[in-house]
Amino acid sequence: AEPIAPEAPETAAEPDEVQTWVQFGEEAYAAGRIIEPVADNALYYYGKALEQAPVHLEALAGMDRVVRHLVSGSESAIFQGDWPEARAFAEQLRTLRPEDDRALELLERINRFEQLENLMARADRQIAAVRLTEPRDDNALDTYRRILAIDPGNSIAAQGINSIVQRLLGVAQSAALAGESDRANRYIARVKSIDPAAPGLAEAEQVVGQWSEMVSNQHLQDQLEAASAALEAGHLSAPDEPNALALFNQVLNLDPSSDAARQGKRLVVQALIERAWSEIRAGRFGSAEQTLENARSAGAESFSLVELEDEIEYQQALSNARQGNFDRFFTIAELDVRRQEVPQYPRSGRGDG
Numbered sequence: 001a002e003p004i005a006p007e008a009p010e011t012a013a014e015p016d017e018v019q020t021w022v023q024f025g026e027e028a029y030a031a032g033r034i035i036e037p038v039a040d041n042a043l044y045y046y047g048k049a050l051e052q053a054p055v056h057l058e059a060l061a062g063m064d065r066v067v068r069h070l071v072s073g074s075e076s077a078i079f080q081g082d083w084p085e086a087r088a089f090a091e092q093l094r095t096l097r098p099e100d101d102r103a104l105e106l107l108e109r110i111n112r113f114e115q116l117e118n119l120m121a122r123a124d125r126q127i128a129a130v131r132l133t134e135p136r137d138d139n140a141l142d143t144y145r146r147i148l149a150i151d152p153g154n155s156i157a158a159q160g161i162n163s164i165v166q167r168l169l170g171v172a173q174s175a176a177l178a179g180e181s182d183r184a185n186r187y188i189a190r191v192k193s194i195d196p197a198a199p200g201l202a203e204a205e206q207v208v209g210q211w212s213e214m215v216s217n218q219h220l221q222d223q224l225e226a227a228s229a230a231l232e233a234g235h236l237s238a239p240d241e242p243n244a245l246a247l248f249n250q251v252l253n254l255d256p257s258s259d260a261a262r263q264g265k266r267l268v269v270q271a272l273i274e275r276a277w278s279e280i281r282a283g284r285f286g287s288a289e290q291t292l293e294n295a296r297s298a299g300a301e302s303f304s305l306v307e308l309e310d311e312i313e314y315q316q317a318l319s320n321a322r323q324g325n326f327d328r329f330f331t332i333a334e335l336d337v338r339r340q341e342v343p344q345y346p347r348s349g350r351g352d353g
Contacts, residue, residue: 021049022058029062034069035092042066043096067097074106080322083114112150119147123160124282130234132164133190140164141194156281162198163274165191169204170267171232174244176208177260178224184208207263220258223251227264236268236275237294244268245298269300276308285316 025045028034033041043066049059070093077086087110094103126132126140133141141164147157172187188205191198227247230240237245245268251261272295279288292308320326 018049018053018056018059021045021052022056022062025049025059025062029065034066063096067093067100070096071102071106074110078106078110078113081113081117083110083117086110116147116151116154119143119150120156120281123147123157124278127160127163127278130232132167133194159277160281161194163278165195165198166200166274167271168194169198169200170271171228173204173207174228174231174264174267177264178228179221180225180228181208220251220255223247223254224260224264227251227261231264231267231271234271234275236271237298244271265298269295269298272298273300273304273308277311280308280311280315283315283319285312285319288312 022045025042028040028045029042035041035043038044042062046059046062046066049056050063053059070089074086074089074093077083077089087107090103090106090110093100093106097103123140123143126138126143131139133139141161144157144160144164147154148161151157168187168191172184172191175181175184175187185208188201188208191201191204195201224247226242227244230236230242230244230247235241235243237243245265248261248264248268251258251264255261272291276288276291276295279285279291288308289312292305292312295308296305317327
């Protein structure tokens with residue numbers, strides 16, 4: 001008698017049934033239904049196939065494509081700053097592949113970038129409100145330091161702290177030119193506590209030492225004090241009224257030889273340049289362009305203006321790219337290959353990819 005072959009387990013799927021699930025998955029993937037809608041997407045169909053045949057090569061390959069789609073989707077959302085979307089892709093990847101380190105790495109990056117973005121926005125609001133180093137729990141200096149604690153190489157935060165230092169030095173010099181030596185020295189001391197090696201610190205100290213109590217005309221001193229107060233408050237030029245630029249110009253109309261007023265105008269220009277950079281970092285490109293024009297009218301040097309114009313153009317293009325808007329489309333010949341993969345076509349044999 002011939003031996004009786006063992007019966008197949010009742011849970012074993014017929015090959016045709018598994019292949020049908022795979023076929024559904026391929027068609028859904030080709031149609032762009034990769035993870036949605038529910039129960040009619042490639043992820044669902046490949047999963048059904050693998051439930052019945054865990055080592056089915058085509059189903060495993062399909063699932064790998066779905067994983068790449070989730071990683072790519074999360075990366076793209078990160079680039080666009082869409083944190084909920086990026087997190088949704090990464091969480092789905094973690095559910096699908098708990099052992100895949102990429103999911104945790106993506107989530108860590110998302111949380112870090114979102115926190116940095118929120119801190120950057122907070123710093124920009126504080127700069128706009130002239131909360132540079134005060135009050136204690138709500139100032140731009142502390143916020144930039146928190147950013148650097150998370151991301152030590154963050155150039156925007158480093159530039160932000162330098163901008164604060166330069167603004168404080170400008171206010172110190174302006175106060176000295178107005179004969180307010182005590183206030184000027186307080187700002188110098190504050191700068192030293194932030195960065196003892198700050199560029200321009202030595203020059204500012206020299207100005208404070210030379211100009212204190214040198215203005216004898218009371219009316220001119222009143223004008224210089226008003227200009228200094230406007231500069232400290234961030235009222236640099238029109239349309240603000242009163243503004244530091246107009247007040248320094250009034251002093252020059254009364255005394256064309258006033259070195260104090262000329263130095264004050266230079267401080268206004270410097271503050272306008274710093275403001276434009278801050279507005280660029282905050283993505284306020286229209287405001288940055290207007291501030292640049294104000295700096296031009298105030299007599300800013302051309303190299304500073306050209307540098308700002310280039311940065312506004314670059315950051316505007318980058319912002320547009322994140323939103324999918326481009327100045328032009330590029331031909332294949334203009335692009336460099338960064339990665340090559342063999343396309344996976346639907347089983348139907350169509351030449352669409």
